[in-house]
Amino acid sequence: MPMLITLLMGILGFGSWFMTAHSLQQAANDAARASVAGLSATERRSLVDQSVAASRSAFPAPAAQTIGVTTQESGGHYTVTLSYNLSNAPLFSAIPFRLPGGVLQRSAVVMMSNP
Secondary structure, eight states, X not given: OHHHHHHHHHHHHHHHHHHHHHXXXXXXXXXXXXXTTOXXXXXXXXXXXXXXXXHHTTOSSSOGGGOEEEEEEETTEEEEEEEEEGGGSHHHHHSSSOOXXXXXXXXXXXXXXXX
């Protein structure tokens, strides 16, 4: 019975981790795609923030408002990086073994068109 419970907790923990990581990556992808419509750095950042705010409502883990957003523009590429601290989700701290990393960080890059 203890082995079965440990196995089930592992399946639940890693499944939740992968779902959270995938959702964070999708939010970064959507935000990066939204930034393409911006004509200036300020407008691009505003579009990124709006996209992330919309993604927070569908985020599978609690405390989605704590998702950190950073952007960077370099060499015609625009990078959106989102980070989420796993300690904000009680499920991840209740699992008796260590999950990969304490902070999930996912990035998406888009190429900006030349005017």
